[in-house]
Amino acid sequence: MRKVRLGIAQKCLLLVFVVLAILGGLYTREMYNGKKKAFFADKDKEALFALAIIRERVHSIKRDMNNIVLDLTKVFHVYNPTHSDITELLKTFLMPALISGGGYIEEPGNNSYHKYFYMLNNGSLVVKDIKDRIPDYETHPWFNIPKTTGKPFIETPTVDKVSDFKSYMITFSYPYFNDKSEFKGVFVFDVETKWLTYDLNKLIRDDKLDVSMFFPNEKDNGKIEFIKNTHIKSLSDNKFLTTLIKDIHKAEGKPINITDTMSDNKVIGYAFSMFNNSVYAMTTFDENIINTELQNLLYRNLIVGIGALIVFYLFLFWAIKHSIKPVEIIAGKVRNIAKGDFDTDISIKSGPVEVVALAEAIRKMQIRIKHYIEEIRKTTELNTEMKIAADIQKSVIPRPGIKIDSYSDIDFFQFLKPAKDASGDFYDYYMLDDENLFLSIGDVTGKGVPASLFTVLMLSMEKLYPEIPISMSDTLFMVNNKIVPMNKLNIFISYFCMVINLKTGVARYASAGHDPAYIRKKDGTIVQLKKSIGTFLGIFEDMKFSEEHYQFEDGDAIFIYTDGVTEAMNSKQELFGKDRTVSVLKEVGSEVTAKDIISSVYKEINAFADGFPQSDDICMVCLKFRN
Amino acid sequence: MLDIVLEDKNGVKLVSLVGELNVKTSSDFEKHFDELDGSKIILNADKLDYISSAGLRSLVILIKKLYISKGEAVMCSLSGVVKEVIEVSGFENLFKIFDNLEDAEKYFAQ
Numbered sequence: 001m002r003k004v005r006l007g008i009a010q011k012c013l014l015l016v017f018v019v020l021a022i023l024g025g026l027y028t029r030e031m032y033n034g035k036k037k038a039f040f041a042d043k044d045k046e047a048l049f050a051l052a053i054i055r056e057r058v059h060s061i062k063r064d065m066n067n068i069v070l071d072l073t074k075v076f077h078v079y080n081p082t083h084s085d086i087t088e089l090l091k092t093f094l095m096p097a098l099i100s101g102g103g104y105i106e107e108p109g110n111n112s113y114h115k116y117f118y119m120l121n122n123g124s125l126v127v128k129d130i131k132d133r134i135p136d137y138e139t140h141p142w143f144n145i146p147k148t149t150g151k152p153f154i155e156t157p158t159v160d161k162v163s164d165f166k167s168y169m170i171t172f173s174y175p176y177f178n179d180k181s182e183f184k185g186v187f188v189f190d191v192e193t194k195w196l197t198y199d200l201n202k203l204i205r206d207d208k209l210d211v212s213m214f215f216p217n218e219k220d221n222g223k224i225e226f227i228k229n230t231h232i233k234s235l236s237d238n239k240f241l242t243t244l245i246k247d248i249h250k251a252e253g254k255p256i257n258i259t260d261t262m263s264d265n266k267v268i269g270y271a272f273s274m275f276n277n278s279v280y281a282m283t284t285f286d287e288n289i290i291n292t293e294l295q296n297l298l299y300r301n302l303i304v305g306i307g308a309l310i311v312f313y314l315f316l317f318w319a320i321k322h323s324i325k326p327v328e329i330i331a332g333k334v335r336n337i338a339k340g341d342f343d344t345d346i347s348i349k350s351g352p353v354e355v356v357a358l359a360e361a362i363r364k365m366q367i368r369i370k371h372y373i374e375e376i377r378k379t380t381e382l383n384t385e386m387k388i389a390a391d392i393q394k395s396v397i398p399r400p401g402i403k404i405d406s407y408s409d410i411d412f413f414q415f416l417k418p419a420k421d422a423s424g425d426f427y428d429y430y431m432l433d434d435e436n437l438f439l440s441i442g443d444v445t446g447k448g449v450p451a452s453l454f455t456v457l458m459l460s461m462e463k464l465y466p467e468i469p470i471s472m473s474d475t476l477f478m479v480n481n482k483i484v485p486m487n488k489l490n491i492f493i494s495y496f497c498m499v500i501n502l503k504t505g506v507a508r509y510a511s512a513g514h515d516p517a518y519i520r521k522k523d524g525t526i527v528q529l530k531k532s533i534g535t536f537l538g539i540f541e542d543m544k545f546s547e548e549h550y551q552f553e554d555g556d557a558i559f560i561y562t563d564g565v566t567e568a569m570n571s572k573q574e575l576f577g578k579d580r581t582v583s584v585l586k587e588v589g590s591e592v593t594a595k596d597i598i599s600s601v602y603k604e605i606n607a608f609a610d611g612f613p614q615s616d617d618i619c620m621v622c623l624k625f626r627n
Numbered sequence: 628m629l630d631i632v633l634e635d636k637n638g639v640k641l642v643s644l645v646g647e648l649n650v651k652t653s654s655d656f657e658k659h660f661d662e663l664d665g666s667k668i669i670l671n672a673d674k675l676d677y678i679s680s681a682g683l684r685s686l687v688i689l690i691k692k693l694y695i696s697k698g699e700a701v702m703c704s705l706s707g708v709v710k711e712v713i714e715v716s717g718f719e720n721l722f723k724i725f726d727n728l729e730d731a732e733k734y735f736a737q
Contacts, residue, residue, distance in 0.1 A: 445684040490688050494680070494716065513716035535717030539687050540694065543720065563680055575677075575708075615650075616680075
C-alpha cells in the first residue's frame with residue numbers, strides 16, 4: 001500500500017493556513033468591534049438626518065402657508081375679488097406639495113364664501129362647500145379661535161377613519177381681516193401627517209429606520225395617539241411617550257436623543273416637536289435588529305473567508321501535489337539509476353518548467369556519468385593492458401647493464417624512459433658473432449598498447465637477423481614487407497640499425513626515416529652519420545633502403561637517439577632541439593664513458609624541461625669505440 | 628594550433644597548413660582526409676612551423692589513402708624544422724617536394 005506522506009511543502013502550507021485563519025479570525029473580530037462602533041455612529045447620524053428632513057418639511061409647509069396667506073390677503077385688499085375670482089385664485093395657490101388641501105371660509109351669512117379645495121392623488125382639485133359638511137362650522141375652534149384671537153390656529157390632528165386606514169389631519173387656520181381690519185373669514189389648510197414621513201425610508205436607504213409620530217388625542221381624554229408601528233413595543237407605550245413629550249418640551253425645539261431617555265438603551269434615535277407641539281415625530285433604530293444584522297454580516301464574512309481559505313488551500317494543495325508528482329517520478333527513476341540502471345529514461349514530457357528542467361539536468365548528468373563510467377572502464381582495461389604490454393616489452397628489450405658476452409669491457413650504455421607504462425621507443429643490441437655487434441633503435445608512431453606490441457614485433461624480428469646473412473638494406477626491405485600487410489592500424493616505425501665490427505671499426509647501417517646518429521670524435525668535433533635512403537617502415541611494400549658505411553676511429557662515440565630527446569618540451573612549448581643535443585655532446589669531454597654521455601644529455605633535458613611533464617618516450621644508445 | 632585552409636585551384640586542392648601539426652592538431656588535419664581522398668593535392672607548408680611524429684603519421688596515412696584512390700599529394704615551401712624532419716624521415720621517397728607553390732602548381736598543370 002502506498003503510504004500517504006505529507007511533504008515539507010504541504011506541512012508548511014498547512015501551518016501557514018492555520019496561522020492565516022487565526023490571524024484572519026482575530027482581525028475580523030477586531031474589525032467587527034470597530035465596525036460596530038462606526039455602524040452605530042452612522043445609524044445615529046441617519047436618525048438625526050431623517051429628523052432634519054422632517055423638520056425642513058415642516059418649515060417648508062409653514063413658509064408656504066404663510067406666503068399664501070400673505071399673498072391672498074394682499075390680493076383681497078387690492079382687488080376685492082368676486083367669489084368666482086376667489087375660486088380661481090385659490091386654485092392657483094393651493095398647489096404646494098405636502099399640503100393636502102385648503103380653502104377660504106367666510107363668516108356664515110347670505111352670500112358667504114366657504115369653499116374648501118383638496119388635491120386628489122391624480123393631481124386634480126376637488127372643491128367642497130364646508131357649510132354642506134359642517135353647518136355649524138363657525139363654532140369649531142379652527143374658525144372660532146382665529147376669529148376671536150386674530151392669530152393663526154393649529155388644530156391637533158383629527159383622526160379620521162378613511163376606508164381601512166387612519167388619517168391624521170392637522171388643520172391650520174389663519175384669520176383674514178379686510179383693509180378696514182374687519183374680520184371676514186379664515187384661510188384653512190389641511191396637512192396629512194403621513195406625507196411628512198412616508199418616503200423617508202427610501203430617502204435614506206435604510207428600511208431599518210422607524211419613523212413614527214404621536215400626539216395626545218384631546219378627543220380621547222389625552223391618550224397618546226401613536227402613528228405608525230415600530231418594532232419596539234416600549235416605544236408605543238403611553239407612559240413612555242408622555243414622559244418623552246415632557247422631555248421634548250424641556251428641550252425647547254431641539255431634537256432630543258432617545259437613547260438618553262431609554263433605561264434599557266435598546267433604541268437609537270431622536271424625537272422633536274412639530275407645529276407648536278401639536279404633533280411629535282421620532283426617528284429610531286432598533287439596536288437589537290442592528291446587532292443581529294451586524295452579526296449576520298460578520299458570520300457571512302467569516303463563512304466566506306473560511307470558504308475562500310479552504311478553496312485556496314485545496315487549490316494550492318492540488319497545485320503542489322501536481323507539481324510534486326513529476327518530482328516523485330523523477331525520484332523513483334533516480335533510485336533506479338542509483339541501482340545501476342543507467343538506461344533509465346528520466347525525461348519528463350509535461351510538468352512545471354522547473355521540474356522538466358530538473359529532469360533534463362539529471363538526464364545530462366546521467367549521460368555524463370554513464371560516459372565517465374565507460375571511460376573509467378576503458379581506461380582501467382587499457383591500463384591493465386598497458387601494464388601487460390609493458391611487462392612483455394620489458395622482458396624483450398635488453399636490460400640496461402647487461403654485458404655483451406665476449407666484450408665484457410665494451411663501453412656501451414643504453415637508456416629508455418617511456419612517457420607511459422609501455423613504450424613506443426625501443427632499442428636492441430647483441431653480438432651477431434664474435435666480432436660484430438648489432439645495434440638498433442626505433443620509434444613506433446602512435447601510443448599505447450598497439451605501439452608497444454609493434455616494438456615487441458620488431459625486437460622479435462631482429463632476433464632472426466643472424467640467420468639471414470644479407471645486407472642491411474635488404475634486411476629493412478624484408479622487414480618492411482613483412483610489416484605492411486599486418487599494418488591495418490597505420491602504425492609506422494622510424495628505425496635505425498647498425499652492425500659494427502668491434503675489432504676493425506667498420507660499420508654498416510641503414511635507416512628507415514630515423515634521425516641520423518651523431519659521432520663524437522675524440523677531439524670533440526661532432527659529425528652526423530650520412531643520411532641513408534629510406535622512410536618509415538610499415539607504409540608501402542617494396543620501399544627502397546640504402547646501406548651506408550662508417551669507419552670508427554679510436555675514441556669515437558656514437559650517440560643514437562629517438563625524437564623524445566630533440567622534442568623534449570618545456571613549459572614555454574620550446575623544443576630541446578638538435579643544437580642543445582650537439583652542444584651537450586661537445587661539452588662532455590673526451591674521457592667520459594658512454595654512460596656519462598647519456599647521463600649528461602638526460603640531465604640537460606631535465607634541466608630544460610624544468611618539471612614540464614615528459615610527453616614522448618626518450619631513448620638513447622651510446623657506444624664508445626676503442627681500438 | 629593549426630589552421631587548415633582548403634582551396635580548389637583548377638582541380639587541384641591546395642591545403643595550406645598554418646601553425647603546428649602535432650599530436651593535438653593531427654586529428655583536425657585527418658578530419659579533411661575523406662574530402663581530400665582521390666584528389667591532386669598540394670600541401671603548402673609555407674606557414675607550418677612544426678611537425679611532430681604524430682603529424683608525420685597523419686601525412687603517411689594521407690599518402691596511403693591517396694595511393695589506393697589514385698590521388699597524389701605533393702608538398703611545397705618547406706623550411707626550418709619542418710623541412711629537416713620531413714627530410715630526415717625520408718618522405719621524399721613518398722611524395723614529391725617542391726621549393727615553392729609555383730613549382731608544385733606547374734607539376735600538376737603538366
